[in-house]
Amino acid sequence: MKTNRIFLVFMLLLSTALISSCRYDILVEPVVPPPNPSDTISFAKTIDPIFNDNSNCVACHNTGGQVPDLTTGHAFNSIMSLGLVNISDPVSSTIYWFPNPDNSENHTWKKYTGIQAQFVLQWIKQGALNN
Ligand code: HEC
Structure with missing residues (x-):
């Protein structure tokens, strides 16, 4: 007992x-809190992980697969050479708008989170640097 x-x-x-x-x-x-407007967004530290962590985008956008190639080491050149960034009108950039959660017309199978989209936009506004 x-x-x-x-x-x-x-x-x-x-x-x-x-x-x-x-x-x-x-x-x-x-x-993940939204970006602080005064923070410099690093492509390598912040944008690349959005594409690569948990195969978020690289499940399809990989080398030899769907363009743009968003794998680490290829993403920056691929985005730039395809003209997916528009520095003079950042919100119209394809890399920002195409997978945007507010865009219901395209790329319906995979979207950024709202916060990821904010990071991508801020990176473009800061000149889309390979930083
Ligand atoms: C399930 C597969 C898949 C995943 C995951 C995916 N995509 Fe795509 N993506 C595609 C396909 C297929 C196309 C081309 C179809 C089209 O143009 O509508 C495309 C097109 C694009 C384009 C337009 C390219 C151009 O030249 O116009 C961008 C930008 C893009 N994807 C970014 C992303 C980002 C960023 C992510 C991660 C958040 C992502 N994709 C995740 C399949 C995927």
């Missing part, structure tokens, strides 16, 4: 730990 009770208490503690660890996982999911 006593062992039973200890076992029950143990199971109760274990399940509490498991449940709270699950909740913890949900809470710590990365929340």
Whole structure:
């Protein structure tokens, strides 16, 4: 009887730990704040990961696959040589607008998040540098 009770208490503690660890996982999911307008956006550190992390874009846009080639090391040249950036009118840039969540006409299968789109736009406004 006593062992039973200890076992029950143990199971109760274990399940509490498991449940709270699950909740913890949900809470710590990365929340990316929008870009600060005064921050310089780095292509390598911020834009490239939008394309490559979790194969977000490179699942299709890879070397030998769908253009533009958005893989690390190729993305910048591919975007520029295809003319997907318009420095004089950043919001009209294809790399910003085509997969934009507010664009319901094109590229319906994959969109930036609203925040990713803001980072891409700010990068273009800052001159679309290979930085
Ligand atoms: C499921 C496959 C797939 C994924 C994932 C995908 N794309 Fe595309 N993308 C395509 C296809 C197919 C086209 C060409 C079709 C078209 O023009 O409508 C295209 C076209 C484009 C174009 C237009 C190119 C041009 O020359 O006009 C851009 C820009 C683009 N994608 C960016 C992205 C970005 C950025 C991501 C990640 C957020 C992404 N794509 C994810 C399949 C994909």
